[in-house]
Amino acid sequence: MTAHMRTSAEPAARASGARTSGGFGVVLRGIRKQFGTSVAVDDLDLDVRPGEFLTLLGPSGCGKTTTLNMIAGFLTPNQGQILLDGQDVSRQPPDRRDTAMVFQQYALFPHLTVGQNVGYGLRMRKRRPAEIRVLVADALERVGLVGREGHRPGQLSGGQQQRVALARAIVVRPKVLLFDEPLSNLDLKLREQLRLEIKHLQRELGITSIFVTHDQTEALVMSDRIAVMREGRIEQLGSPDEIYHDPANSFVAGFVGQSNLITGTCTGSGPEAGECTVRLPGAHMLPARLVGTARPESGAPVQILLRPEALRLATTSTDPTVPAGLTIDGQVTEVINEGSVATVVVRVTDALRLRVAVPDPGGRGLPSPGDAASVVIPPGVARALPN
């Protein structure tokens, strides 16, 4: 039954104009939104590719939810255009846009059963009751809630409620799925599990998805591309890998992942093209790859990014497992052991404290605060960020 529906529901989606990738593009052009005198979104351009999973990542108040609400039609931009599958929908009410949102607070209708909740959008689309029953059952199966049609949302756990909300959104096969921090009310275990489920479901259905979150891990795990936002603007748009390893600036570097951000002094161009040599506090010289628009002049201060997991800790200066590189001696001031990884903070000078990640710390005796230790910076891991 379900298998039959899968094959019959998807050609219908294709016939309605889907591209070969199975999704539809969303284009934001010069979007601006003001509330009173405060600018929430400022001249934003974004091109979401058909079928892609794009995350808007940023701290609260960065404009990511406002942007999502403008795409859904809950807010109207003061300026700019929103193109959905090539058509300008900026002035259309939400019910005229083929988008479906999964809300942070689930937003299930409390007086309706799970089946009626999931079928709501289909009823609005005037589908026949028999067809609705089959599609609802299929959607519930996809989110792992077979046979829960008769339950009330209040009888379900938070995770189950969010699965119902997900089923309610995908069952109408929207052109775009919108996610407004859907996992932030769930506990960590469930969050980690649902991340993957949503990702798999999205890939399976090929529906273009825009996901809003302030959780950088969520963004890195789920996204095809991430747009890091701050104060109504996009600071960087790129793949999770680019965002993590080549952050465009210190804001992105600080927001995504753990980082050592050190202010050094540029002393000239580096040994290789696209590098500069930086004098760290404590007079060590370190070549760093220039990122983005960074073109520091000789003698100018420059921000260096060192990811803790790229650094190595050597308790003896002749430790053979430690790769070659710049070795800096210091003293351990703090050890934070999280089980699968430990973070050791090494003080070199007052202006230079380095966080070093030690994977699988159980087996190899961690140093204690007060111990002498050396930090090795392997070649090629340092990044010089634009100011």
Place this chain on the structure above:
Amino acid sequence: MNSRVLRAVRTTLLVLTLGFIAVPMLMVGWTSIQPDTYPAFPPSGLSLRWWGAALTREWLLPMALSAQVALASAACALLFGSAAAYTLARGTGRGRRAFEAFLAAPLLLPEIVISLSVVQLVSMLDARRLIGPTLLVATHVLIGIPFVLRTVGVSLLGINPVWERAARDLGASAWWAFRTVTLPLMRSGMFAGALFAFIVSFNNVELSLFLTARDSSTLPIRLLQYMEYEYSPTLACVAVTSVVGICVIAGVASRFARLTDFIHGESK
């Protein structure tokens, strides 16, 4: 020890409160089924002799008029009060507080003053022929609205606006989202408010005093007029009849919506 004292105090208070509420009703009920004009203690027996006079046109007609007026004014209060409550709950404007206070203002004026001013108004406009059911309904709506405003307002507090958003997002027009999501959720508050509005209208004396036509009185006014000249336990029978009537209506209403349930929240 401490908790036992506390429990004793609580039980005593509860019994006193219940007794305080029950005594007048018990007195009325007892008066209606005993034989003496002025009930005596110890009681001299049981009798239904007063009921014959109570269940006649003289009393049933005013009762019917009261019910009609109460029904019509409760319906109007429900409509206006619910609309106002929705506007207040979803509005963001600065005038919200003033608007809310203004809607409850009729409760602040002595009702007799409202009644008098309505009479003056219709005299001034040379429209005294409106006195009777029409004007009764219109003035009773004034005191019905604040009740509906409260109960529906409380209902709406439990209705997350995001539910309506979700409905819009799934393709419902603004009206249909309201109709299929918000309205069903505020229904119990509407029932409770309408019931309150019905009861305050049904039992109202002061507002009705100058507004009933000579030949057709509402029940409370008829009771008042009767008592000016004589007293009979028949009055107690009439009162019992109207209490039973209201209880029946409340019972029917609660079949559609649990009245105490108008604070909605997440449904179970």
